[in-house]
Amino acid sequence: MASKSTPKPANKGTANGPSKGQKPKSEKPKSEEPKSQKPKYMVFIVVLSIVLWFAVAGLGFFIALGCLFTNSLYIIQVHSNDTTPVQVQVGYFGTCVSTDAIVSDVYSNTTNTTCVQNIQYDDDELLVSQFMAEIRDKNPSTNMSAIEEPLGKILPVAEQLRRNAFPGSLPISFLVIYILSIIFFWILLASSNHSRTYRAIFAITALLNSYGLTIGFIMATTTVKASMALIFPSQDDTGTIQDGIFVTQNTAFQTFQWITVGLSVALQLCISLAFVLRRLSCS
Numbered sequence: 001m002a003s004k005s006t007p008k009p010a011n012k013g014t015a016n017g018p019s020k021g022q023k024p025k026s027e028k029p030k031s032e033e034p035k036s037q038k039p040k041y042m043v044f045i046v047v048l049s050i051v052l053w054f055a056v057a058g059l060g061f062f063i064a065l066g067c068l069f070t071n072s073l074y075i076i077q078v079h080s081n082d083t084t085p086v087q088v089q090v091g092y093f094g095t096c097v098s099t100d101a102i103v104s105d106v107y108s109n110t111t112n113t114t115c116v117q118n119i120q121y122d123d124d125e126l127l128v129s130q131f132m133a134e135i136r137d138k139n140p141s142t143n144m145s146a147i148e149e150p151l152g153k154i155l156p157v158a159e160q161l162r163r164n165a166f167p168g169s170l171p172i173s174f175l176v177i178y179i180l181s182i183i184f185f186w187i188l189l190a191s192s193n194h195s196r197t198y199r200a201i202f203a204i205t206a207l208l209n210s211y212g213l214t215i216g217f218i219m220a221t222t223t224v225k226a227s228m229a230l231i232f233p234s235q236d237d238t239g240t241i242q243d244g245i246f247v248t249q250n251t252a253f254q255t256f257q258w259i260t261v262g263l264s265v266a267l268q269l270c271i272s273l274a275f276v277l278r279r280l281s282c283s
Contacts, residue, residue, distance in 0.1 A: 030224040042281075045235050045274045046189075049182075056178050059260040064171035066253065067091025071098060071113050076227060077248045078158040078241070086150040088158040093118050095158060097131055097148050112139040118168075127159060128152045156244055165226045170219040175265040178212030178264060181205050185271045189278065198226070211269070216264055220257040227254070 018069035066073035067089050074096065089096040096115040114135045122130060128151055135142050184205045191198065227249035230238025238248040 020133060042274065042277050046186075047278065048156070049186075049267055049270040049274065052263055053179070053182055054272060056260055056263050057175070059256060059263070060171065060175045060179070061164055061252070063256055064092050064168070064175065066094070066113055066119055067096045068094035069117060070117055071096035072247075073253055074250055075223060075253055076161065076230065076250060078154050078161070079246055079248070080150050080154055080244050081190065081246070086147050086154060088140070088151075089152050090158050090162045090166065092162075092166060092171055095131075095152065095155075095162065097135060099135075099142060112142055112281055114138050116170075118162075127153050131155060154245060157242065161230070166231070170215060170222070174212055174215045174219055176212075177208055178216065181209035181212055182267065182271065185209065189271075189274055213264055213268060216261045220254070220261050224254050 062073065066075070068091060071089040074091050076089050077089050079085070079087040084101045087098045089098065094115050094117050095112055099115045101111075111136070114131065116131060116134050116277065121127065128148070131151065132144060132148065135147075136144060184201070188198065188202055227247075230241055230247045231237065231249055237251060238246050241247045
């Protein structure tokens with residue numbers, strides 16, 4: 001008789017699971033590399049800073065180049081109480097002469113304006129003679145004999161004020177230092193290198209940027225204070241600087257300067273916020 005074969009017990013440690021005394025093997029979770037998240041609102045902040053940069057640069061150049069080609073934006077206006085109305089508008093890099101005197105009608109309401117850039121001045125020739133020649137070339141209908149005397153009295157005063165009270169170095173320093181420092185901030189913002197050289201360049205850029213912003217405040221403040229001092233004692237925006245010579249301040253020019261300073265502060269805050277957001281995204 002054939003003997004019955006007894007079935008072998010199943011290996012509890014293999015098919016049916018781990019045997020007693022054996023610990024179950026736990027699967028190790030797959031290591032996931034942290035994904036770099038783009039900081040929220042970063043694109044908006046950068047775009048806003050670019051818009052503000054163009055606004056500050058445009059207003060800065062508009063202020064600096066006032067009276068260079070037109071008398072649309074001047075710092076102060078010097079005029080006299082002579083019969084023939086002559087006004088001299090003073091800018092940082094140019095001076096304009098406006099007069100109503102024409103050959104056909106001395107009392108005409110037609111205003112002719114002639115602007116001369118400071119770089120065109122010839123030190124070997126009288127300033128009044130240079131302006132008379134420019135006025136004659138640009139506006140041949142001007143009655144030159146009627147404006148020669150008041151112009152000779154007003155123009156030297158206006159030129160002294162331009163040189164001593166409103167130097168052109170202020171707007172140029174503000175534009176060069178502040179505007180260029182913002183460009184360097186953008187370059188540093190896009191860089192991922194945080195070496196010692198990076199930190200040194202960042203410190204120098206921040207110092208120059210603060211210095212440029214300080215120049216903007218000084219420029220706006222000195223314009224207001226100097227204009228107020230020139231028109232004292234004043235009647236509205238006009239005051240007497242000499243016997244028969246009057247100075248009128250341009251409040252619109254001062255408003256443009258303070259708007260430029262305000263936009264510069266907003267631009268500075270945008271750049272600072274952009275660096276803070278990038279720092280948070282890296283942590």
